[in-house]
Amino acid sequence: MRAAIRNHHLISIQAVREHLEWREPDGCASCRPALNFYVLAAWPAEAVDDPQSRFVNERVHANIQKDGTYSVVPRMWGGLTSPNELRAIADVADKFEVPMVKVTGGQRIDLFGIKKEDLPAVWSDLNDAGMVSGHAYGKTLRTVKTCVGSEWCRFGTQDSTGLGVQLEKFTWGSNMPHKFKIAVSGCPRNCAEATIKDFGVVCVDSGYELHVAGNGGIKVRATDLLCKVKTEEEVKEYCGAFTQLYREEAHYLDRTAPWIERVGLSYVKEKVVEDATNRKALNERFIESQKYSQSDPWAERVSGKVAPAEFIPLKTIG
Ligand code: SF4
Missing domain, CATH: 1.10.10 (Arc Repressor Mutant, subunit A)
Known part of the structure; x- marks a missing residue:
């Protein structure tokens, strides 16, 4: 097909x-x-x-909860935030009487209990403070988890936070077969848990170890070591190439873990590590596709240009 x-x-x-x-x-x-x-x-x-061929969370860009309300997660690049963003989140929580604010495992803040009809107004306020959708609901890049790395930590070997921010700016918004998580740890102590992510980077004195196809969840799978590289540019190129190979060849709803178990690590190494021409071509195709998918779905809906009727109640009862 x-x-x-x-x-x-x-x-x-x-x-x-x-x-x-x-x-x-x-x-x-x-x-x-x-x-x-x-x-x-x-x-x-x-x-x-x-949109009618997407599941409800991807149609409304929020996660439906057991009581029919939604949770909203703004993106925090590489897990970083600021006083202004935190103030805006607190203001949204007050204004919309958000019953629970929770820090997620992906280093972001989750606002629970939002009514569907309030979603565009919530997004509008978060957009005004410079925040965009965290895609916490989608088959796409979720988070890039980082540790503080060489900027703050005594053990840090490289700037893991800065590299995480770069990887998140590079990969956010992409359409994927399933959710996709990245992490960057500043040394082998691995505080960002990079070895259970779809693409994990472990910084070492001599460069960057690239790990692939891990996940937490019901069936935990530790990553396989793909290769070691020397520069941040190489990390991005391998990340783009690996992601594109997964996008082009995995079945829809495959995480990277079952996909790599089916095709084999050696196949992925052959395409991404051993064949430099193919790696560059995969990365180029990823960069090209990102031109068409990196737009904030919240802003599109706040503007009323996309799905204007989705958030208007059909009928008010009682
Ligand atoms: S992974 Fe290493 S560099 Fe990062 S916080 Fe932990 S000890 Fe520090």
């Missing part, structure tokens, strides 16, 4: 269904989100995102 999408320039769900002569005209809840991802990943400049 992905070959057909690439080889026949299929840029919409409908085009795929017609080309492959599928019988059900509307598809189902399993195939529509997968097709939507596959066409967006193959044709980032041309494919049109179909």
